[in-house]
Amino acid sequence: MFRLGSLTNYQDDHRQVTPPVRGTFIGVFLAYCMAVLFHRTDDDACPFAKDAEGAVLAVRSAGWVPPTRGCYAPSTPATTNAPSPGFLKVLFSLLQIKWRFSSPHLHFQFQTPSFSLLLGVLIVGLFNACTSKPTPFPTPSPEGFVEMEIPSDNPLTYEGVTLGRALFFDPILSLDSTISCASCHNPALAFTDGRAISNGIAGRTGQRSAPSLLNIGYHYKGVFWDGRSPSLEEQALHPLNDSLEMGNHWEIIQERLLLHPDYSKLFRLAFPDASMNKATTAKALAQFQRTLISTDSKFDRVQRGETQFTPQEQRGWTIFFDAGYPDVPMAECSHCHTDPLFTNLNFANNGLNESLSLDDFPDEGLGRISGNKFDNGKFRVPTLRNILLTAPYMHDGRLESIEEVIQHYNEGGLYAENLDPNVRPLHLSDKDQQDLIAFLQTLTDSSALTNPMYYPAKK
Numbered sequence: 001m002f003r004l005g006s007l008t009n010y011q012d013d014h015r016q017v018t019p020p021v022r023g024t025f026i027g028v029f030l031a032y033c034m035a036v037l038f039h040r041t042d043d044d045a046c047p048f049a050k051d052a053e054g055a056v057l058a059v060r061s062a063g064w065v066p067p068t069r070g071c072y073a074p075s076t077p078a079t080t081n082a083p084s085p086g087f088l089k090v091l092f093s094l095l096q097i098k099w100r101f102s103s104p105h106l107h108f109q110f111q112t113p114s115f116s117l118l119l120g121v122l123i124v125g126l127f128n129a130c131t132s133k134p135t136p137f138p139t140p141s142p143e144g145f146v147e148m149e150i151p152s153d154n155p156l157t158y159e160g161v162t163l164g165r166a167l168f169f170d171p172i173l174s175l176d177s178t179i180s181c182a183s184c185h186n187p188a189l190a191f192t193d194g195r196a197i198s199n200g201i202a203g204r205t206g207q208r209s210a211p212s213l214l215n216i217g218y219h220y221k222g223v224f225w226d227g228r229s230p231s232l233e234e235q236a237l238h239p240l241n242d243s244l245e246m247g248n249h250w251e252i253i254q255e256r257l258l259l260h261p262d263y264s265k266l267f268r269l270a271f272p273d274a275s276m277n278k279a280t281t282a283k284a285l286a287q288f289q290r291t292l293i294s295t296d297s298k299f300d301r302v303q304r305g306e307t308q309f310t311p312q313e314q315r316g317w318t319i320f321f322d323a324g325y326p327d328v329p330m331a332e333c334s335h336c337h338t339d340p341l342f343t344n345l346n347f348a349n350n351g352l353n354e355s356l357s358l359d360d361f362p363d364e365g366l367g368r369i370s371g372n373k374f375d376n377g378k379f380r381v382p383t384l385r386n387i388l389l390t391a392p393y394m395h396d397g398r399l400e401s402i403e404e405v406i407q408h409y410n411e412g413g414l415y416a417e418n419l420d421p422n423v424r425p426l427h428l429s430d431k432d433q434q435d436l437i438a439f440l441q442t443l444t445d446s447s448a449l450t451n452p453m454y455y456p457a458k459k
């Protein structure tokens with residue numbers, strides 16, 4: 001660097017107003033100040049080309065101002081590390097000032113301070129490009145929801161979400177490149193797959209049904225039907241390795257990602273301080289999943305006073321929330337399917353299996369994880385948001401329709417010692433049941449199902 005600066009020594013000594021080394025330092029300092037001031041201060045500085053959809057990209061939800069800078073989709077990844085236009089403007093104007101100032105001695109002056117200045121600016125530019133920090137992504141905070149717990153070592157960033165989104169929809173993560181996360185978590189079906197039991201690679205089947213991933217960022221009591229995974233970061237690596245799901249091995253995945261034309265750059269942008277590895281892959285997938293929010297159903301709009309239930313929906317609401325007793329029957333649903341998530345995140349036995357002994361469940365559920373016999377047959381209370389889109393129902397998809405589910409609860413569930421007391425014969429009439437279903441219908445959020453950010457980025 002100093003050698004380069006001294007290239008200017010051939011000029012007349014007395015004209016050398018600023019020694020090259022000092023000039024370089026000043027240049028570095030000035031450029032640094034400018035870079036700090038101007039780096040990503042405007043829309044142009046967004047490292048990604050904007051999705052055509054602009055601001056709707058944002059996760060729509062009440063009480064949470066969506067990101068207006070819509071800085072997602074890496075449709076032109078090749079340009080992502082270019083210095084921001086703001087930065088270039090400053091660089092240019094600095095040189096222009098120097099140029100004008102030194103015009104009588106154009107030849108010499110250009111060689112001295114400006115050259116070192118330029119050098120300094122280039123150094124900072126390079127530094128800036130290599131170390132540019134990912135842009136924070138606003139934490140989803142819909143009205144009425146608890147705050148989303150985000151691990152301090154994996155804050156949401158646009159770049160991380162973008163990478164997670166690319167990975168989520170990419171079948172190269174599975175051994176035979178046929179299955180992506182989205183094969184079983186299809187955004188059009190509220191991130192489920194419409195099957196009782198999911199199909200993995202080569203048509204292999206697991207044992208359980210794929211749950212919806214909308215609002216999954218709020219599942220702070222563990223994910224999976226049995227809560228066995230403490231975080232989305234930990235969870236993400238399971239399907240990749242699971243021989244019944246994506247059946248892959250990390251070494252193969254890493255090699256494919258390294259050979260892929262986009263991923264090296266996407267990883268560098270999302271995690272500039274870490275390499276492409278299992279942890280960063282899991283972090284990116286977790287980040288994307290934390291942006292999957294559903295809070296714009298008719299139920300939510302009624303809550304916000306924007307619209308009203310029909311009389312039938314209103315009656316169903318009253319049955320669901322036990323709000324009209326003794327005139328309207330109680331169905332006890334909201335003890336477990338508590339709003340706004342429509343799950344209290346706890347585990348319960350809702351009476352799917354008759355078992356005279358606690359050792360007698362076909363799938364032990366929580367019990368297998370906790371080792372406590374009393375937890376056998378308990379499963380995580382699933383959300384009821386978008387429930388009419390996610391048939392068949394229950395952890396093993398055994399109930400095909402919502403009518404069957406209501407009938408199950410109406411009959412009071414099957415006996416087991418740990419059957420939850422809130423599951424009891426309800427004596428709902430046909431009309432009560434239909435009203436309840438009409439209410440459940442209001443939990444469908446079509447804006448979440450059509451949010452372009454929940455689908456693969458357009459190339």
Ligand code: HEC
Pocket residue numbers: 168173179180181182183184185198199200201206208209210211212213216219222223224225226232235236239240244245246285289
């Ligand atoms: C072959 C189908 C399949 C694939 C592929 C798949 N999943 Fe799943 N996913 C499931 C099933 C089935 C479950 C429930 C398993 C259980 O609870 O034991 C599940 C559960 C989850 C959960 C927990 C949800 C909850 O409510 O607790 C998350 C999160 C998740 N998957 C994310 C992913 C991600 C990320 C990928 C891609 C890396 C992925 N899945 C790939 C079928 C699949």
Ligand code: HEC
Pocket residue numbers: 331332333334335336337347348349350352378379380381382383384387390392393394395396405406409420421422423
């Ligand atoms: C004691 C708590 C509890 C009560 C009360 C309860 N549920 Fe559930 N619900 C659960 C659990 C736990 C599951 C998952 C069980 C499983 O798959 O093994 C579930 C599953 C469901 C499902 C299937 C969800 C899916 O994604 O597959 C629906 C629908 C449902 N409940 C609706 C209702 C309705 C309607 C009521 C009121 C009539 C109700 N529940 C009352 C705990 C409860």
